[in-house]
Amino acid sequence: MKKSPGTLSRAGQRRQREKEGRREAILKAAMTLFASEGYNQASMEHIADEAEVSIGTVYINFKSKEEILAHLMDEIAYEIRKIVGDNFRTVEDPYEGMRKSGIAFMTEFCQKYPEKIIILYRESVGKSPLLEAHREKMHKQLVADLQGAVETLKEKSGFRFRSGLSSEIIATCIGGMYERIAYQFIIWQNRTDELDEASEEVVDFIVGGVNSLRMK
Amino acid sequence: MKKSPGTLSRAGQRRQREKEGRREAILKAAMTLFASEGYNQASMEHIADEAEVSIGTVYINFKSKEEILAHLMDEIAYEIRKIVGDNFRTVEDPYEGMRKSGIAFMTEFCQKYPEKIIILYRESVGKSPLLEAHREKMHKQLVADLQGAVETLKEKSGFRFRSGLSSEIIATCIGGMYERIAYQFIIWQNRTDELDEASEEVVDFIVGGVNSLRMK
Amino acid sequence: MKKSPGTLSRAGQRRQREKEGRREAILKAAMTLFASEGYNQASMEHIADEAEVSIGTVYINFKSKEEILAHLMDEIAYEIRKIVGDNFRTVEDPYEGMRKSGIAFMTEFCQKYPEKIIILYRESVGKSPLLEAHREKMHKQLVADLQGAVETLKEKSGFRFRSGLSSEIIATCIGGMYERIAYQFIIWQNRTDELDEASEEVVDFIVGGVNSLRMK
Amino acid sequence: MKKSPGTLSRAGQRRQREKEGRREAILKAAMTLFASEGYNQASMEHIADEAEVSIGTVYINFKSKEEILAHLMDEIAYEIRKIVGDNFRTVEDPYEGMRKSGIAFMTEFCQKYPEKIIILYRESVGKSPLLEAHREKMHKQLVADLQGAVETLKEKSGFRFRSGLSSEIIATCIGGMYERIAYQFIIWQNRTDELDEASEEVVDFIVGGVNSLRMK
């Protein structure tokens, strides 16, 4: 008994659920292995094993290994943009928004998902032209978001920056600061518990930096 | 006619020069190829070709591909520490020193040797446990230098920081800012000519940031 | 139509057969090449070609070249122990058993499978620590079998040996005699047809030797 | 002041001595390394280092690595033939000669020079066609010597063997017995101290074996 097109039979729904479950399992396995062994060392066979599917199934869901990493990068970037954006917009005062979003990034993202930090800042770096292009696009978005926030700050506070370049510089600097703090405290050293404290200082540093580029 | 031990015949001197020349050629070739094609894509055969020596000769000089990259990293780190350190110490006022050294890094290093920036910030990232350890050590030194400068600043200016963590946070942030600025302007976008302008703003940002972590 | 777990579809059975066929083909190719060109000279590519599979397939079946040789050694040792053991046990009189098994080794094994003799006595010698350890274990088993036979002989005949070492010495000597006879007549010289005659004399030599170590 | 041809100046004599010393050093180094690391693993560079000469000097003295091993094999074979032959001829009674020479081989050669046993029975096996040919020639001589001794025994004792093949079979068996006893007790197990005891039993085994091939 065929259903009308567009709807799915119960069995079809189950298959659909299973299919998505498999896709999720593959992404999860890949994230775990990329973070623990490194992108190059984690073979497709290993990923398939970890996800409890066959290699073939991995290729049904993703057309290449690169694509898996690209997908993970997108997911991670989306989460970060969401956390940062939501926290920025929650409060009225944009200075407070910067503080809040920075601290949220550190304590609600970095501290909770260290593997994602490893993927973002270590395992996606310098892998291939395609992935590097993807990474560039991703960072461009993050910087654009930050720049937007800086512009908002400027407008709401009614000041001007030293030059047309300033807001981009600021946004880029902020991105770099968070990256290196996370890299040092999470990837190299195991000081995740100090991130609360650190993030407080980082946001103050940022606010001080931003203000020093104000005209007058 | 035997020379006294320790000195070399003219012919010996020439051979010695040739030997060193070959070593340099290999490093140069590796740097060029790592920067243009990426570490993984640049095969030892390719490097040997580019250096106009045989594969065997590469292995006489470096015991593995990893070692070549480690050597390049050391060289680059040494140059950066020298440029930054020299410029910091040239002037009396440590604020001025920070400005000067930051601008020097951007204009005398990044602008002139983009391949070194690529090696440092892209091609050495996440390659292997050994190289990652090397990279950590390298960054630790750079951060230690920066932290030293920040401490000097603090002492000469006679203030205190908010916490014992502050100077480390500041140094780490500075490292991250320069990294990402260089990455964006040199590796991803071709805006090397804007680095002069950008670096001025970055150093001001830094000074503002540092001051905002001062006690009181 | 799904089969119950544990059974295979006809197609699955065929695939299973093909898989095993490939494994056999690889072992056969390796045996042939190790015997004709030598273990070191026979490259994995060469083996794969001879077996009409790809190099990758060789590595699916055996994790290294060493493992292929180790496997061949095991197979050969198993066959020898079987032939020798079966023939020894077929007859009641242990003297007759020694004669029969020795002659069987020569005429039913050495004469028929000269490549196996080459692998066993030439190509597995001194290749690597791992293989040497494997070889030691293998020979220890063969000697233990022979020693068991000698002990049986002793007990059934109701005599004692000169010392506690005697049966081990005898077993070791027997192993060495067969080895060298096979090496000389099969590997170095092409006198396989004389092995019938030779083995008769060897077994008599052995019987005489054994008796000369009897007490009294 | 040129000396007449055929004589050497003092300096020339010294150079000659040094040259021979170097050759000896190379052979000694090669023996040590072949025995400890194996023929394939011992590189020419390693041998040169151990002999405290350059690679070039090794090649002045021996035209290839194979030749070094061939030379060592010759030396070892010569020593064995000398020890065995001298001991056989020392006594009148050929049975006693067999006993004496066998025991001498075990206690004066195997026990004292385990590296030579390793070279002879392990490291020279199955290396290359050339070396295998060399090895065959060497063993043929050893077997011929043994066969000569067996023939002497036969003639002095005034008996005949079962067949024309007998003396060759006996000689070959003897060679194999000593080989395997030495391999087991020296190379695989560290029971060099038991060789005294073992060799006594081996020679009795041999005598018993020889007699069992006597006609009637």
Next chain:
DNA sequence: TATGAATGAGAATTCATTCAT
């Protein structure tokens, strides 16, 4: 759709031998 055996290009590394000095 799912499977996983098969593929084979590609990579790093070794080392006997040569030869200019």
Next chain:
DNA sequence: AATGAATGAATTCTCATTCAT
């Protein structure tokens, strides 16, 4: 004669991707 840097062919092994079932 002695040196030892240079050579480069050869080898083992990996792994992303394909495709017949």
